[in-house]
Amino acid sequence: MPPVFSVTSDQLSVWLVMFLWPFVRMLALISTAPIFGESRVPRHVKVGLAALLAIVIGPTLGPLPAVPVVSLPGIWIITQQVLIGVAMGFSMRLVFTAVQAAGEYIGLQMGLSFASFFDPTSGGQTMVLARLLNMLAMLIFMAFDMHLMVIAMLVESFQVLPIANAPLAANGWMLLVLSASQIFSTGLMLALPLVTTLLTINLAMGILNRASPQLSIFSIGFPVTLLVGIAMLRLQLPHLGPFLEQQFAAVMTSMLQVIQALRP
Template identity: 45%
Template sequence: MFNVTDAQIEAWLSLLAWPLFRILGIFATDPFFSSRTIPGRVRLGLALMLTLLVAPSLPPLPDIAVVSPLGVLILVQQILIGVAIGFTMRLVFASVEMAGHLAGLQMGLGFASFYDPQHGTNTAVVAQFTSLLTLLLFLAMNGHLVVIETIVHSFALLPISAEPIKPAGFKLLVDAAGQIFVLGVLLSLPVLGALLITNLSIGVMSRAAPQFNVFAVGFPLTLGMGIAALYLSLPQFPPHIHRLIDEATRLAYRVAKTFAG
C-alpha cells in the first residue's frame, strides 16, 4: 500500500509553493504577463508549468514547513523578490510611455486619450501608440523568453532561504526608477526638438506680422510637424528598445545579486 507521510507532503509543498509565489510575483508586474488581455487562469497555468520545470533544478530548500510562521515569511519574501524582478522590465515601458506623454503634450494631443485595455485606464493617444509599439518590439525581440530565462537564473543567483533579503536591492530599484523621466526625454527628443523649432518659427512670424492668426495656423502646423518628426524617428526606435531591454535584464540580475548580498 502506498503511504504518504506528513513530512513528504511538507517537502512537496515547499518544493512547489515557494518558487510558484516568486514566479507569480514576476507575472504580476511584468509588462507582458501582467496584461489584462491574458486571462488569470492562463497566467496561473503557465506559472505552475514553469514551477514544475524549475523545481528539479532548484538548490537545496530550507527544512521549514510552508504553513509555519517562518514558512509564510519566506512566501512573502518570494513575492517581494518576484515583484522586484518583474518591475525592472516595467521600467522600460514606463520610460517609453513617458516619452509618448511628453511628445503628445508638445504636439497638442495631451487632451486626446483612449481606453487602454492593457492597463485598464485612459491613456494619451501618443503614449498608447508608443506603448503598443514597444510591446510588439518586445515580443519580436523575444522579450517574453528573456523574462522566463531571468526567472530561471534568479533561483541560482538568489536561492530560496530563510535569510532575509538585503534592502540595498530596493534602493537599486528606486535609483533605476529615477531614470524614467530622463529616458523619456531622451526618447522623445527628436519630436521635442522639431516642435521647439516650429514654435520658435511661429513666434517669429507672429512678431513680424501681428495680423498673423497663431491659433488658426499654429495648432495644425505643430501637429503636422510632430507627426512628421515621430514618423521619421520610428526607424531609430528598435535599437533603443533593444538596449533598454538588455539594461533591464542586467538590472534584474544585479537586483537578485544585491538581495543575496
C-alpha cells in the same frame, strides 16, 4: 499482489514546499512583468503558466529550507518570494513606463493632450500617442524574444538568490529605487528629437506673429504643429527598435544587479 503505493506526510510536505515557494516567486513576476502581467491576460492563464514553470523548475532547485509552510518562518519565506518577483517585474516595467512618458511629452508638444482614453492597464486616462508607443514597445519586446529572456532570468534568479529564510538585503531595494530615475531620462531621450523640432516650430511661429500681427497664428499653428509632429514621428519610428533593444539589454543587466544586491 500489486505493490501498494504509499505517501507519507513528510513526503507531501517536501513536495508542497518544492512547488509552492518557486510558484509564488514566478506568479509574482508574471503578474507584474510586461506582456505576461497585462490585464487582458486572464488570471487563470497567469496562474497556469506559473504552476507549469514551478513543476518544471522545482525539482532542479537545490536543497530548500526545512521549514513548514504553515508556520511563521514559512509565511516569511512566501512574503520574500513575492517581494523578489515583484522587484524583478518592476525592473522590466521601467522601459515601458519610459516609453509612455515619451509619448506624454510628445503628445503635449503636438497638441494631442486632449486625445486620451481610458487605459485598463494603468487604470486611468492615457494619451493615444503614449498608448501607441507602448504597443509598439510590446511588439518589439516580443520580436527580440525578451519574454523568453525574462523566463530565463527568472530561472537564473533561483541560482543567484536561492530560497532561504535569511532576510533580504536593503541594498537591492535602494538600487531598485535608483533605477526608477531612468524613467524620466530614457523617456526624455526618446522624445528629445521631436520635442526640439516642435519647440523650434513654435518659436518660429512666435517670431512670425511678431513680424506679421495680421497673420492668425492660432488658426495655422495647430495644423502645422500636428503635421510636423507626425512627419518627425514617422522619421523616428524606424529607430525605435535599435533604441529599445539597448534599453531592454540594460534592464536585464539591472534586474540581475538588483537580484544580486538582494542577496544577504
